[in-house]
Amino acid sequence: MPDSPATRLVHAGRPPAVPGGPLNPSVELSSTFHAGTGPDGLADPAVRNYARVGTSTWEALEAAVGELEGGEAVLLGSGIAAVTAAVEVALAHAGGSTRVVVPARAYSGTVALLRHLRDTRGVDVVAVDPAEPGALARAAAVPGTGLVWLETPVNPTMELTDVREVVAAAAPGALVAVDGTFATPLLQNPLALGAHVVVHSLTKAVAGHSDVLLGAAVAADPALATALREHRTRTGAVPGPFEAWLALRGLRTLDVRLQRAQATAGLVARRAQEHPAVLRVRYPGLPEDPWHAVAQAQMRGPGTLLALDLPDAASAERVAASTRLWVHATSLGGVESLLERRRRHAAEPEAVPEGLLRLSVGIEDAEDLWADLAQALDGATRTAR
Template sequence: MNDRVNEWTPRTRAVAAGRPSGPGEPLNVPIVPASTFVAGGDFAYAREEGTRTWVALEEAIGALEGGSAITFASGMGAVAAVLDLLPAGAGVAVPTFSYSGTRGLLDHAAKQGRLKVRRIDPSDREGWAAAAGELDLLWLESPTNPTLELIDIASLTGGKARVVVDNTFATPLGQQPLALGADIVVHSATKLIGGHSDLLLGLAVATDETLVAGLRAARTRLGATPGALEAWLALRGLRTLPVRLAEQSRTAALLADRLAGHPAVRRVSYPGQGTMIAFELADADTAEGFCASLSLVVHATSLGGVESLVERRARWAGDAHVPPGLIRFSVGLEDPEDLWRDLNQALG
């Protein structure tokens, strides 16, 4: 890694960290489609050490988050590796409103008797403070998925519980949980880091070398290794994250304000920055009709791409407890006035 990376702003790190250097080196790290390497070098077998493509992405994300990064085949691969570090019978707290995949994996571990899971409302400060002193791990999201509530990360660190933060929505440019005292940060790089809805990839970042080694060992043990193309695409997406995030956030702030003033919208949740908006319509049928009436905004799951997406999250079994009319809106790079015209006619 470039020795001056710590002198750069986050925007510059996103563009330049992990880039090859030296005479004759390529400007961008190449895709290394290899599973095995000639003995005697830094790499032997990709499932163990990775490839130069993975390493470049890990260097760049590590520089942004302030730790050592480990790549995984998907965001859920990173989640599974973090939970794999816990001993049998460990207690874990998770927000009531949070990513359904994470809660599903925790519920599965609880049914097997491997973990004890406590669900806590994101706004329950006393409940979270108690969990920090009683349990083994706090799984935090801030903003939460899909309700976009905020949790005070710094107030929950330094206690008995290990603190893990899913930073997918905020990205390393919007929030750096390790600097707030968190132990591990995870990302679905499928989302904003990749930014183009064309890859599956996960990341975990930590500063403690024991945790870093444990996460790498879990990746090998679970077989959650990313593809060379996916790692390369995620690194290429990261290079434009600063400008994408800034532009999409400006549009999101504008649309959140307009949605809040629309008579068909009951409530809008927007944390003041980022690309995600949550808003509630009257009921499930109204929300489904709204999604079906859009012509520019796409009705699809996932988020963080250059295209705007909406969905009624309660349609999924894992999110059946979410308000039935809640729409999760991932704001893309389209012209904000075109987006508003489409939203406005669908609301009508």
């Protein structure tokens, strides 16, 4: 298989090339399969017996995502299902250690999960400011740490973390897991940087069309991948076959969508720097961004997400309500451009600024998107006067 990720994602997860055979995998719409019995009279574990264990459609997408990330992928019913599986498996692997290091600003679903584990199981959740250089590495090095959870870039404040630094510093026995949703497998491969697990909300850029709910956890160690699969079977956090098929179809065009949206994100970030309504632009593709060097060292591009700091919540809400092309909605990574004031959600960490707008850039014309955002920013500026 060629080395280029852009080529691999087009060809990975295809059925065997046989004359008359299909180019694409089929949607396997069956919950039940013919029984297989081994010579010992027990069910043959090598024979699929029920769709909660797996389907050929899952396996095609798992093969493709695993190949892109350099590990063994396990498909789950949503992004938060993938996060939950990774956290639970990591804590079980830690052999009793319940100390979890996490960025103080992170995806609200992950924060809510860790708070629940803290309150119900006594997990020691250590929140660290991701903007403080070396802070996550220092926290990871504390003896007794079982899991270090990273987001890079952080959702929604766009800080980056040097994954190699954290892995090198982590206490013996600690697992390092990375939420790679913002970067996608095309821009960053945490397993190659030393992480043990990477998770993705495939709902976002991989599926790419805002019509799928799906997640994946990818492990470098086959034993961890087995534990993730067992967790999926035990909890029933399974994907639907049609969702898996749609996500695999979306994956084929990820590179072209990503390249277009990333170029537009850069344009929007540069122009927003000059707008009087914007206090700060958070985008690692800008040379002035504090995480630019980290992005250049461990990413193949700065991505399609950025954030704008406006003076206050009211200003941010006015902008979100005034756009015509940018859709005011939760989510990211789709072909349509979205924006949202994240602190409107009660579960969002308090460390996220009230006036922060997260922007997910889609594939519309760049000039059209900027014109729409600029008129909304202009309106916010006039109202503030």
